Amino acid sequence: MTRHLSPSITLALSVAALALSGCGDRSDPSDPSATPTATASAATGIAWRRGDVTDAFAEAQERGKPVLLYWGASWCPPCNQLKAGLFRNADFIGRTRDVVPVYLDGDTLGAQAWGERFGITGYPTLIVLRPDRSEVTRLSGTGDPVQVTAALDAVHRGSADIDTLLRRVRTTPGALSADDWALLAGYGGWYDPARKASAGAALGALADAAPDPRLQRQFLLQAQAVANEDAPPLPPERAARLRAALATVLRDPAEVRANRAALTYGAVALARAAAPQDAAARQRTGDAIVAALDPLFGDAKLVASERLASTVAAVALFRDRAGEDAPVPAALRTTVRDRAAWADRSVTDAYARQAVISTAAELLEEAGDAHGAQRLLTAELKRSHTPYYYMPALAELAEARGDRRQALDWLRRGYATAEGPASRVQWGVTYVEGLLRLSPDDRATIERATGDVIGELAGQPEGYRQRTRLRLEKLGKALAAWSVRHRGGETLARLRAAGAQRCAGQRDPQAAAACRDWLPAAGGTTV
Template sequence: MATAIEWQSGDLGAAFGLAASVGRPVFLYWGAGWCPPCNRVKADIFSLPEFAQRMRNLLPFWLDGDAPGAQALAAQYKLRSYPTLVLYAPDGREITRLPCELDGETFISALDLALDAGHTAAESLQAALGGTRPLAEQEWALLSLYSWDTDEGQLLPAAEQPAALARLAEACPAGDAAARLHLHAQVAAAGRIPGQTQAGNAAASAAQAAAVIAAAADRLLRVLGDTRLARANMDLIVNHGVNLVKWSGARQGELVQALDKAAREFAADDWLPLGDRLVAVRLRMRLVRLGGPSEGVAELVRSTVAASLAEVTEPYARHSLVNTAVSALNDAGFAAEAEALLQATLAGSHSPYYFMLSLAAAARRRNDIPGTLGWYEQAWHAAVGSATRLQWGATYLVSVIDMTPEDQPRIEAAAQGIARDISAASDAYQQRNRTQLQRLAGKLAMLTVPGPHAGALQRLLTANL
């Protein structure tokens, strides 16, 4: 964490009480030490003097996913994805959730907008969808900069997001906020036929679906064709652009070219951190699979990775950069170089157990079962923090059952260890822990003749999930 910021931790209820007594908003950071996007936020946003200056008038609270009771608090406050960034009013009302993928300058602007907001995002959303009053320009901007990816049903249930965001975008007056809200709507709907529910009940005709997809393609082309607007929405474009293009129907070729052009501009933007520029180069590599320009792109990935790694030494930034570099190298077909980078990173990493999971995934792609299980086991044993250990252990045992269900000694040893991790966690059955244990319970139920430890673990999970 940036040392210039006096982060509070521990008792979140006490922090809210203090905020109310001194009249300060609360800035909540929910994250984990091993999480690459969390490390990017620390390096590119929390380290900014402008951010530290804002925090002097707020109560910044760091809720680490491995802190005692953190997963239970996360369930209470609807936090799941690492990182989630939430601004609360002094009276405890949630003002908004801020996107972690924004560059530092844009994030500071979004934070300032939220601090000056006269209404919470929930109040503005209700008024906009209900038509009860016109929204001020700042309210539309606040909604457009809301982190819908980390909403967790706080404002909208996930199943309602595509339709609600489309209505919101249509109601918003033309401008930057409208363009971004339309992108949010497209991201939420990508891969779905408009009007479908998650259960798959088609409520729109094929002609209506085609019209909606065509209109979305037109809007996306307008954003990509406007250098300023594309830059303002870089976070959505680089993270979701490929999926949006895949959903664009007959306009796919045109959109691939436009997205590649935008990615080249992002990659050449010296104002962006090297990690963000590498993400843009990785996007170009992914577009090759959709027919994008291919000449020299793979080598560009390799050279950009090398140049970035040579320059970035700050631990948080490097952790995030290595994660991006490994993904980019794999996309470019340099799997051996990606694996070598992971191996070389372990000794100097503050969270080597995270990269061990990536090494397990690399071994799995080679169909190396012993290597896969060996890295998953090492990651579990090296993991730090009660929630992380529990989740890493569940991942390991699930993989053992999937790949070597006949290896009862290994299953028994893992089951016994996970039972110890569960007893050491004060919130073993909450939030992210619960998700992993539910998955593990399903796998244990598939064992024909579970050993005593596996059977005991299965009974324990059945009784508590």
């Protein structure tokens, strides 16, 4: 399993339209699924407007306030981490009185079209937009809430948008104000596809220009954390600067806490960059990162998923050093088991639990306890408000132990029980991909399942957008490759015809045209 132990869980990168069962008082406006007309204060929660983005912008125009758009999904662990943590932070709640907060579930009508309009690709995303719908910034919810609230303060006081600030960093960095730097420090869009390729260079420029040494260190760590783990070695001078910054951060618990996302999910990249040619020094660096992060497990001010994530770097660094098949040392394995058991035993809040259980299961699997991971996930099916979320992970575990039938059954069950139009397409595509991989000669089932996924577009005139479009395009390429190897030409021809019928219902002509082309021409021998 590799979905959660990666930087993709940050806010740069999925909360149901209905209130979540077992998540407390349904009228609590800090719940993005609560009544959108509810009033709120810093003591009671966030007054989310739910679903009606157009209305939110109209209100923003009338009141002269920016819009805070939250795009999420009920099954998404980092979304639930937000609800368990940042959205309950009193300072953050207070700052939302200066914006028009709107919650958009990715499965609601028109949500994928809005996602495409604003360039959103991953759940969760928090964007601050002007009343004219131009973007100011994207907020990070995995760092210190102080940075996030400071960024909102900067927006309130009129700081320029993030792109303007990045241009000024290259031309007139001395002209940036304290608010400008607060907005840059709280930016959470570095992993967005449109930004990621240039993120390292941009963060390096920020590190060079920042007036505050703490900010310099933050940007240096982020620059390396967003880089691929196999990125080319840093120039010696930059590597030395990174080592010095990392050493300073690791000596200060407050800086460790503020930079915990970069240290946790960028641990391997940081250790490699700090000591590219010296394995012993690289291990010492990794050990220092692990030792600095470990106390966060006992930090009761952090939500459970962040506390458990303090163990992620230890497992990732061991795997990087010893290989994927090496047995995990007994002490580390015991730590993982004990902390996973703590999460299972002590976390009862539904939001916090959805955020932490998948990480606990993956840590168990990575530590060599696949049976423990399976047991944890299977038990969670009875507790979760979105049990289908865990079924692909159970399928991965079954596939890893060679049980193809069980793996496909979990994928089929996940698709059958998934809720919401965009989520059903996502789980359906995952099922078909599993069929192509594990049962490629079963053309009848592949055709039937793919036809069902295409059928999800029925009644969705704005459905072929953003995540749905990207997933169907990816599936189309996989089907075309499969047809070459498994004589699937006629199957693809029938699926293409079925898809053309569904795509005709798309309201936007460009979306309809793209939808008709989602499945490439067959390349294999027909039967």
